[in-house]
Amino acid sequence: xxxxxxxxxxxxxxxxxxxxxxxxxxxxxxxxxxxxxxxxxxxxxxxxxxxxxxxxxxxxxxxxxxxxxxxxxxxxxxxxxxxxxxxxxxxxxxxxxxxxxxxxxxxxxxxx
Amino acid sequence: xxxxxxxxxxxxxxxxxxxxxxxxxxxxxxxxxxxxxxxxxxxxxxxxxxxxxxxxxxxxxxxxxxxxxxxxxxxxxxxxxxxxxxxxxxxxxxxxxxxxxxxxxxxxxxxxxx
Numbered sequence: 453x454x455x456x457x458x459x460x461x462x463x464x465x466x467x468x469x470x471x472x473x474x475x476x477x478x479x480x481x482x483x484x485x486x487x488x489x490x491x492x493x494x495x496x497x498x499x500x501x502x503x504x505x506x507x508x509x510x511x512x513x514x515x516x517x518x519x520x521x522x523x524x525x526x527x528x529x530x531x532x533x534x535x536x537x538x539x540x541x542x543x544x545x546x547x548x549x550x551x552x553x554x555x556x557x558x559x560x561x562x563x564x
Numbered sequence: 565x566x567x568x569x570x571x572x573x574x575x576x577x578x579x580x581x582x583x584x585x586x587x588x589x590x591x592x593x594x595x596x597x598x599x600x601x602x603x604x605x606x607x608x609x610x611x612x613x614x615x616x617x618x619x620x621x622x623x624x625x626x627x628x629x630x631x632x633x634x635x636x637x638x639x640x641x642x643x644x645x646x647x648x649x650x651x652x653x654x655x656x657x658x659x660x661x662x663x664x665x666x667x668x669x670x671x672x673x674x675x676x677x678x
Contacts, residue, residue, distance in 0.1 A: 486666055495568070495654050495669030496607070541606060551620050552597070552667065556606040 460539060462559040471529040475542035475555045480523060482544035482553075487516060487527045490557070491538045499527070499540075529560075537562045566591070568670035570655050576676045577645050585640040585673045589657030595619075596638040597658070597667060598630060602651040610653075613638055645677045 465471045477485070483504040488496035502509045502516045502525075509516050515528040525542050539559050545552040569588045577583050589596050598610040609622035613632035621628075627643040636657075642649055652674050656667035 488669075493671075495656075495671050498666045498668065501666055543607075551609055551612065551622070553609070554599075554607040 460557050460559045462561055464561045464563055465532045466563050467532060467534060469532055471527075471532045471536070471560060473527045473529075473540050473558045473560065475525040475527075475558075477523050477525060477542070477544040477553070477555070479544060479546055479553065480520075481546045483547055484545045485516070485518060485525050486543045486545075486552070487514075487525075488541045488543065488554075489536075489538045490541065496541060532560075532562050534562050534564065536560060568655055568657050568668050570653075570670040570673050572673060573671070574674045574676070576678065578678055579645055579647060581645050583642045583645060583649075583675055585642075585653050585655075585675070586637065587640070587655030587657075587670060588637045589655075590668055593657035593659050593668070594636055595658045595660065596632055596636065597656045598638070598640050599654045599656070600624075600651045601654055601672070602648075607654065611640065642675070647677050650675060650677045 486501045487499040489499050490496045500511045500514050500516050502518050507518050513530045517526045529536055539557045541557045542555045543552045571586045575583055595614040597612050599607040600610055601607050610624055611630050612620040616632050630640040632638045652672040654669055654672045656669045658665045658667045
């Protein structure tokens with residue numbers, strides 16, 4: 453596959469540790485937020501979403517936290533595994549504009 | 565259930581030519597989105613189609629255009645290709661058009677302009 457985001461910020465985590473990936477958004481009216489994972493040579497894959505009436509949502513090994521006051525979103529991955537190595541994007545949308553805005557992405561490297 | 569499919573996988577064109585990229589959404593999805601992902605950059609929103617109509621477009625020149633067919637598949641056309649158009653073009657579909665549902669992405673078409 454080909455590389456995605458050669459110059460992206462990189463987070464290196466030891467296998468088994470927890471990972472925290474952060475994202476800032478700019479539109480205070482955004483009411484829906486998504487995290488995607490993109491592996492090399494593939495399209496983005498949905499991980500978890502959260503609506504603006506919530507501040508935390510948990511999935512399998514993943515938790516998304518939303519702080520609307522400071523317009524910040526984070527993705528927590530528990531017990532990080534080698535298969536978690538990828539580029540992670542956040543996206544936000546406002547239902548009135550019918551458009552998703554994607555962050556630039558963070559590359560997660562899992563060290564054995 | 566088949567996912568979002570895109571064709572071709574790779575496309576090589578020369579400057580000034582036209583490129584046509586195709587996308588088939590997940591069955592039952594009426595909304596199709598197009599994004600450009602240049603190397604080292606995030607996803608840049610291009611176009612959003614729903615029920616055959618263009619609903620929104622990103623900050624791209626008019627030479628980027630597209631359409632959605634009655635079967636909800638979509639085409640992206642890029643005219644007068646420039647070198648900086650080289651990128652991965654991703655198509656996504658979603659069940660609803662409200663902007664509050666997850667998008668499912670295809671594998672992308674890698675366009676190279678020489």
